[in-house]
Amino acid sequence: MPSKLNSELPCKGINCTILENISDGVFTVDHKWLITSFNRAAEQITGIPRKQAIGRPCWEVFHSSICESECALRHTMNTSRPVVGKTCYIVDAQGRRTPISVSTALLRNAQGKVIGGVETFRDLSVLEGLRLKLKGGYDMGELISHSPAMKKVLELTPAVAETSSTVLIQGETGTGKELVAKAIHVLHRGRDAPFVAVNCAALPDTLLESELFGYKAGAFTGAQKNKPGRFAQAKGGTLFLDEIGDMSLSLQTKLLRVLQEKCYEPLGAFQSEKTDARIIAATNKDLEQLVELNAFRQDLFYRVNVVRIDLPPLRHRKEDIPFLAGQFVERFNRLLNKKIVGVDGQVLSLFIAYDWPGNIRELENVIERAFVLCRDGEIQRSHLPRELLLKEQRTMETPNLNTAKQALEAGNISRVLKQTQNNISQAAKLLGMHRSTLYRKIKQLGL
Amino acid sequence: MKLAICTWNELVAPVFDVSESVMIVNISSGKLKTRKREDISGLDHLARIRRLSDLGVKTLICGAISRPWHDIITAWDIQVISYVSGPVKQILSALLSDNMDLQKFRMPGCPHSIQTHNLEVIARVAQAKQEKSNSVKKGTARK
Incomplete structure (x- = not known):
């Protein structure tokens, strides 16, 4: 035996x-x-x-x-x-x-x-951790989602990566626009090609221009030697223009020329320089609305909007919260050499009931903060920031497993109803439930 | 009370995350009323959970389960008895027997939480049995 x-x-x-x-x-x-x-x-x-x-x-x-x-x-x-x-x-x-x-x-x-x-x-977990560190913490795995709201994004990303088209990624702040851009870059150009990110909202107009196109020695006072711009740095790779909606109209004109003619002039240069960098633009603003308000050039909009990826906010993909929380716990365990087991059930219910205006970044920050306070075991309510608990109190309802379930269900039904333009039969079919059940749930959840 | 057991070759499936079949069991008045197999292989995880919820399942018995899935299922108000192994038939018999002891079906090295879960399920089954015996007593009293 x-x-x-x-x-x-x-x-x-x-x-x-x-x-x-x-x-x-x-x-x-x-x-x-x-x-x-x-x-x-x-x-x-x-x-x-x-x-x-x-x-x-x-x-x-x-x-x-x-x-x-x-x-x-x-x-x-x-x-x-x-x-x-x-x-x-x-x-x-x-x-x-x-x-x-x-x-x-x-x-x-x-x-x-x-x-x-x-x-x-x-x-392989040590090897996997090392691989992540070498890559700066980025992994295609982070794009894995269990939410129907992300299905289109996950389908579109590898398809887009096969082409060289300019891509526009739209989504609220903190939804992971750069992560998607990096995924497209890695799939299209490979990990070794340069990925250069520029935040168009972070720099004043003149600085942004020299940052993007570079300058030649003597172009302006203090320009003692040539400085290559981000377009030059992104040669053979990808240039990620974050917050493109905040770019000035004059700079938009110059960017349009680059997109049309694939060449640009560094400040103070007499000759044009060619670029083969793939452009991925991202914004948290409604570019179409900016076009209507004459704050964004229509021709540039058409140039960047060749392929568009809309990233849903975290409140529309609450199914992913336990996975994202788990991923962040794993990541911070690795980075801070801790052994936090995970998130307490009550905390998770609170996470699911919360709307996350700052999206995934906010969730990441909340877990990072909890790591400072939590020594071992699970992350508890006492490790959460006051703001999160205050918002919970304002709703005058203690989140429990039932509210978490309702939040998941309500989010899912609302999204499918929107997708089917309130066609109950179609929505019920997509949700895998009977029409009468859907009617009952809509009534119950107050949708 | 409706139970779902993740099955594989008449045994509890080793890992819920990749399991392809569940047995839906209806226990009423301390007796096994119905049992039915459900193929969940083509469904994504959330669709599986929704299916279980729609079927009125209140408790899921499974093998190992990764933490996020455990948390999501719990959020759907389905109680999870995880890290259970062994023949499904024997587990059902144990649940319906007088001592209702699932401890011997514990996977090796599994956490103590199973014990707590068990107690809750045992309490539910016991309550159902109690209700049955009360109704029998009432019937006898009337006679």
């Missing part, structure tokens, strides 16, 4: 010492998928003591994303072929997902008879 095996050590002799001192997790199973050995690293990665693991079916201990449908060990046992470096994730006892790579092989005895299988697995 596997449970009667020596559960202190996975084996004996020199091989045992080696097995116990490697950083890869290793476990073996018999023909009934019961674990027969479990090394020290396996204990550490899964968080499950050897004594509890041995004699149990491997899926009860390992709980990986591939156990159910793509088990590597089953594949090896069925085909006698090893699997090398298959990536997946395991969900540990605290509900954390740990990325791992898995390799499997048949286990044979001294006579060459197959007595089971062996699985080795490597914890």
Whole structure:
């Protein structure tokens, strides 16, 4: 019986010492998928003591994303072929997902008879953290969303990245416009190409012009040597023009020329310089309205609005709040070397009930602040900023699981109704519910 | 009371996040009334949760579950009994038995929270049983 095996050590002799001192997790199973050995690293990665693991079916201990449908060990046992470096994730006892790579092989005895299988697995979370740090904290994974409101964005982003078209990203402040721009850039030009971001609202007009186009020595007092502009820096890459709606009309004219002719003149230069930088513009303003008010050039609007991506505010994608909160907790754990487990259920309900005018950035700031106050365990209400709790009090209603559910439901229904222009039958179909149920929910939620 | 159990080969599926099938079980007056399989493989996560909610499921029994999904399901007012493993039949029998003990179906290394969850479910089943016995007593008294 596997449970009667020596559960202190996975084996004996020199091989045992080696097995116990490697950083890869290793476990073996018999023909009934019961674990027969479990090394020290396996204990550490899964968080499950050897004594509890041995004699149990491997899926009860390992709980990986591939156990159910793509088990590597089953594949090896069925085909006698090893699997090398298959990536997946395991969900540990605290509900954390740990990325791992898995390799499997048949286990044979001294006579060459197959007595089971062996699985080795490597914890990729450190590597993943390092990769994120090297990339400045940006990851395509951050664009993953479970909200229907983001579906279009997620579909459009890779499609747009295949072209060289100018892109306009519209969305409220803090919705992640730069993140989408970076995703398009990485998919289109690759990670090594330059991604240059300029905030058009942060600089006065004259400075912005020299910042964008650069200048030649002697162009103005103090210009002692040539300075390349952002267009030159973005050669072969992407120029991200944030807050383009705040650009002056005179500068808009110059930008229009660059977009039309793909060339520009640095200040004080006699010759034009060519640019191949892809332009991605972003704004939190309604550019069409600015055009009507003559505050934005119509021709430039048509030039930048070739492909448009509208980013929904966080209040329209509340389903993503637990994931985003989890991502920020993981990120700050890595950066601040802490071990915060997550967000308390009551805090999460409060997060879902809140409207987040500052969107994802505000959520990130709230969690960063909580990290200062929270030493370990979960982020509690006492770690939240006063403003957030005051707003909660103003509503005269303590957020609970029910309000959180209602907030999610109301957001979802409103969005689908808007999408279908209040066509109840169509909306009910999209929401996967009966018309009468939808009518009842609209009435209940006061929509 | 309606329960949903994530299933895989007649066992509790190891990971809720990627599970493809649930068994919807209706327990009334301490007895198993109906059970039905639901294929959730084609649905995205939120659609799965909405489906469970629409079916009136109040408790979900599953294997390992990542924290965000646990939190979302709870926000939909569905109680989660996670880190459960073993044959579905035995788990149902345990739930309907007198001691209603799910502890032996705990996944190794699983947190103690399962114990709290269990107590709540046990309380619900026990309440249902109590209601049944009360109604039986009333019936006998009338006779």
